[in-house]
Amino acid sequence: MMNLAEKVGRMMMVGFEGLQPPAYILDWLRSGRIGGVYLFARNVQSPAQVQQLVAECRAAAPYPILVGIDQEGGAVARLRDGFSEGPGNMALGAARDPQLAEEVAGMLGRELAALGINWNFAPVADIAHQRDNPSVGTRSVGRDSALVSDIITAQVRGYQRSGVAATVKHFPGLGNTVIDTHVGLARVSGALDYLYAEDLLPFRRAIADDVACVMLTHVIYDELDAANPATLSRRIVTDLLRGELGFSGAVSTDCMEMKAISEQIGAGESAVRTVLAGVDLPLFSHTVARQEAAYNAVLAAAQSGQIPEARIDESLARIDAMQRRYSLADAPALEIVDCPAHRDTAKRAARAGTALLKAGAALKGLRESRLVALEFATEQVSDAVEASSQRTFLDYLARRLPEANCHVLYPNDHSPLSESLFDCDTVILLTRNAHLQPAQLQRAQAIMRRARRVILVCARNPYDADCLPSADTILCTHGDSRPSLMAAVDALCGDFQPGGKLPVEIG
Structure with missing residues (x-):
């Protein structure tokens, strides 16, 4: 039976520096202070090294953990040299072949599974509304919401059939901004019927296809909640995503250390507010002090009753379901990474795009x-x-x-x-x-x-x-x-x- 401190810890996902897990990460895993880790290019040297790093993290935890990564293919891929590369979303959109998109996602998913990574922060479901959007671009499938939906749902199937949880992002849609949330807080104004008809369509389709996770964006949508970015908005997380769209899987934030959030409020307050909004997995990518502040603040809020324990238990049930479903029980051997068949898939997809x-x-x-x-x-x-x-x-x-x-x-x-x-x-x-x-x-x-x-x-x-x-x-x-x-x-x-x-x- 978990105590409250362990329950809060299972919700916390963190990043770290280095090619091996630092001692404090292993300590946090042993003591239940975090529910998992996620990797960046800074953690990657070779397939064998990544597999060993992940194995050390899993061995340290006396419970199943999530290991995540951004492996979208194309512009955002933490695994490059020595790994198979997908051509990216817009190339798949140009190919206009959902079956090929599913093949590419399956290729990437199998390699992640071989490494011990069971959660991919992909695919991007944003629509390319703005050509000057600095953070979407070729990460989007394209401008047509139906095409985006077809390619995105195909990728969800490819990832999840390979044994890796897929994540559609950045809910409720990052395509209509011209500010990078890594450096500032963006605001979107516009008619709700347009948002529902266009930006939400790929998310609706992915939810209908049983996507494991939805990732939120740090953008204010004036017609939904003019006071809070989506990450901190109960109206968007609980009322819209869970209520109107019927999503019952795990909800994560984008990195809470992006300046869109971190320059507005502290790590502790933002973590508490995002959990109150209905988020299951707040992500803190870089800074130990912020990771500690987030955990301590959520624990204190749970102990005081500000966050009801029932709210924590709801998240744990969803996290546990995702861990059990994507346990990597049938993960392939490491030799599948960058194998000839995968290189051929990548070549065909890039040419088609x-x-x-x-x-x-x-x-x-x-x-x-x-x-x-x-x-x-x-x-x-x-x-x-x-x-x-x-x-x-x-x-x-x-x-x-x-x-x-x-x-x-x-x-x-x-x-x-x-x-x-x-x-x-x-x-x-x-x-x-x-x-x-x-x-x-x-x-x-x-x-x-x-x-x-x-x-x-x-x-x-x-x-x-x-x-x-x-x-x-x-x-x-x-x-x-x-x-x-x-x-x-x-x-x-x-x-x-x-x-x-x-x-x-x-x-």
Whole structure:
């Protein structure tokens, strides 16, 4: 029989630094101070190392724990080198193939299960309403709510059939903001009927498909609760999500250390308020002091009666149900990670998600052309997005087209480009969200003015095509994961004809 302190601990999910669990994490697991952990790229070195880290955490706890991760594929993937990479949501939207989306999710889910990770913070169910949204972009399937719903529910099936709990996020929809919740509090105003018809549709569909978890966002929705972000809103969590939509699974927050919350109120108060709103699993990703403050505050509130013990028990029942359902009893062996079959799935998905917006003459006779290839270096537009492999595109291009003269460009480097770079027939120019980064856009425009012919590869948001319409050829990969960048090179070399269709509106 658990005491109140242990009950509160089971609700707490925390992150930590390092490639091994720190001593305090193991102590918290032994004593029941936390219900599980979740991993970031900072915790990852290799498949065997991650498997060992997770095993140490599980061995320390005298109870089943949740181990979570953000492995969306594409822009947000904590597991990259040595692991299979999915092309990301917008590429799956461009492919318009739910069965393929389910295959990709199953691939990622099996690898997580082999590592001992039983909870994925994916898929993203947000709709791409705003092209200038810094935290959604290619993490969204696209603009059409029905397409988003089809691809999202397919991914839920893929993850959960592989033995890993899926999470639809960011409820009730993060697509209509232009502020990154990692750095500030966003507010959405608009008619409720639009929210219900558009943003809530993918969540409704996922709930109907028995998704394990829903993750909340730190955004204020004026027409629902003008005083509280969704994470702290009983109206949104209990009345809307549980009452109107009938969701009976686990509800988690996005990280409570994001500035949208942490710059408004302290960790202790925010943890208490989110539990009172109806949340089961508050997430604190980074700071030991905040993790301790959250636990202590919720425990004190439960002891004083501010949070009824019955409210805690409701959460424990949902958490326990998720742990039992996703116990990884039939997890595959580690050898499945980045196996040939998975690499083939990723390759097929990335190719299917590649779209040729404009097919100019530059693609003809490319191997006989004098080529210069320029790739803009990765820049983060959101703290949610970790840097992807910097040189995948140019390295792979150099192997396929060794005659190409390859260079990485840095948007804030204002030194003039050598005239010799433009003494060529064709420039292949890869951009990454130039529409959000004025320095990159200005440099790209200058290159296009000087080059004879340009093949533009939009490696993240396809909106770059709007800003650089004079390119002779325009290719959109809808992401810059390793498979997507390799698909771009393969398309340029004529290995396949891109058949993806833009899942957002441009022009």
